[in-house]
Amino acid sequence: MTALGVSSAIVRAWTRLYTWRLPGLARDTRRAEIESDLWEYSQDRAVASDILSALHVLARLIAGIPDDVSWRTSQSPLRTGPMRAAISLTAAAIAVLGTWVYVVAAPIELPAPVPLVKVVDVYPPPPPPPPPPPRVIRRTSWTIVIHPAPQPSR
C-alpha cells in the first residue's frame, strides 16, 4: 500500500470512529463526503509526490479533529457526556496517528552507502631509473689497410 493509501485509510478509520453510533443519515452523509474528497484528491494530477500527498491528507485530518469532535457532539442524540466523548475520541485519534507514525518511521534496511572517504596513495611516485651509462668505445690499436687500386678493364 502506498503512503497516500495508508493516510487515506487513517482518515477513513477516524471518520468511522467519530461517526460511530450516530443517526444513519448524518453518519452515512459524512462518510460518503469524506470518501468522495479522498478520491478526488487522489485523482487530482496537480498533487505532489506520494509521501507529500500522504502528509497533506494527514495534516488535513489533524487540523480538522477539533471540528470533527465538535460536530460529533452536536450531532449525538446522547448529550450526557460531550466532554468525555470528545476526550475519548481525541485520544483514539492520537493512538491511530501514533501507530501510523510508528509504521512510517520504522527503520528500513537500506544498502550500504558508498564510503565518502576514498583511500588514495599519498606517497610520491618512485623516481625514474637512472639513465644507462654512456657507451665508451675504447680502441687500443689502429690498423691501416691499403686496398690496391682496381685495374682498369680493357
Add this chain to the structure above:
Amino acid sequence: MRRKAGGLVPLEIAICSCAADLLVRGTREFHGYEIAKRLSDVADQKLLTAYGTLYRALGRLENMGLLQSRWEDPEVPARENRPGRRLYTLTPAGEAVLADARQASAQRSPSRQRRRRPLPA
C-alpha cells in the same frame, strides 16, 4: 473562531464567495473538494481546508439556508467508477448574505482593511 449571533465566520464567507465566483464562471454546483481547492487557490495556500472544518462549515451554511445540496444521480459515479459527490449550490439567500458581507467589508475603516485579508472577488 467564535461567531457573532447570526453572523458568518470568515471561512463561511469565503465559501459563499467562492461559490459565487464559480457561479459566475458557469459552475452552478460544486462538491467539497472543489470548493476546498478553490479556497486554497484564492488564499494562495498549499494546504487545503481540513476535512472537519470544511464539511462542518458546509453543513452550517446549509442549515442556515445559504447553500443547498443534493447527491448526484447514482448512475453517474457508478459509470465513472468513483464515489458519489454531494453537490452544493449557493441559494439566493446566500448571495444576499454574501453581498451584505462584501458591503460591510468595504465600509470598514481603511486601517482595519489593512489588517484584514480582503474578501476574494
